Amino acid sequence: QTLVTQEPxxxxxxxxxxxxxxxxTSGSVSTTFSPTWYQQPPGQPPRPLIYNTNTRxxxxxxxxxxxxxxxxxxxxITGAQADDESDYYCVLYMGGGLWVFGGGTxxxxx
Amino acid sequence: EVQLVESGGRLVQPGESLRLSCAASGFTxxxxxxxxxxxxxxxxxxxxxxxxxxxxxxxxxxSVKGRFTISRDNAVLYLQMNSLRAEDTAVYFCARRGTVLTxxxxxxxxxxxxxxx
Numbered sequence: 001q002t003l004v005t006q007e008p009x010x011x012x013x014x015x016x017x018x019x020x021x022x023x024x025t026s027g028s029v030s031t032t033f034s035p036t037w038y039q040q041p042p043g044q045p046p047r048p049l050i051y052n053t054n055t056r057x058x059x060x061x062x063x064x065x066x067x068x069x070x071x072x073x074x075x076x077i078t079g080a081q082a083d084d085e086s087d088y089y090c091v092l093y094m095g096g097g098l099w100v101f102g103g104g105t106x107x108x109x110x
Numbered sequence: 111e112v113q114l115v116e117s118g119g120r121l122v123q124p125g126e127s128l129r130l131s132c133a134a135s136g137f138t139x140x141x142x143x144x145x146x147x148x149x150x151x152x153x154x155x156x157x158x159x160x161x162x163x164x165x166x167x168x169x170x171x172x173s174v175k176g177r178f179t180i181s182r183d184n185a186v187l188y189l190q191m192n193s194l195r196a197e198d199t200a201v202y203f204c205a206r207r208g209t210v211l212t213x214x215x216x217x218x219x220x221x222x223x224x225x226x227x
Contacts, residue, residue: 033212034210034211034212034213035212036210036212036213036214038155038214040155044219045203045217045218045219045220046155046203046214046217047217048208048213048214048215051208051210051212051213052210052212052213055210057213057215087154089154089155091155091157091212091214092212093211093212097160097167097169098157098169098171099145099157099160099211099212100157101147101154101155101156101157102154103154104154104155
């Protein structure tokens with residue numbers, strides 16, 4: 001069974017840039033998987049940030065961007081702020097009625 | 111304003127059944143596909159089930175196939191959960207599917223299901 005991989009944790013300094021990735025244990029992530037990124041602050045439901053690889057959801061600041069980097073989907077945060085400290089999840093549509101979330105990345109801003 | 115409000119979660123024993131509800135408002139419910147996504151305590155998100163706007167297409171994760179049944183009626187989404195196991199313990203979120211397959215654009219606050227003896 002193919003799993004979706006994410007870095008368990010990442011740290012960034014305020015004002016810095018960080019790139020989180022979303023890969024597969026077997027194969028490459030492409031736009032076909034419609035990679036979507038969610039931010040989940042503690043105790044809250046997830047909210048969408050980036051969908052369909054690189055489209056920002058309504059109200060999401062432009063310092064969040066999505067792309068394909070090599071064989072993975074990527075979420076880049078430019079000019080990180082304290083309230084970006086959160087859990088970030090990617091989800092891929094694997095086809096055949098199967099959506100798979102990555103394990104999530106806990107981002108620390110310090 | 112789009113609102114999704116889950117209910118029905120509680121403590122149950124292994125093997126028991128439970129039905130979750132998700133009351134939708136602020137949008138034309140019959141026009142949108144819906145999903146259930148769960149999150150075990152301290153763990154990541156897991157997609158559970160999908161139902162199309164007309165209920166004609168339904169999908170389940172392998173982990174719940176044969177035990178859970180998704181349905182919808184009027185402005186309420188349901189998840190009937192049978193033969194519950196300890197590993198089903200989680201917060202269950204309902205989420206509206208947006209314009210893209212992977213875009214769950216609105217989420218409820220979730221309801222906690224605890225399966226324990």
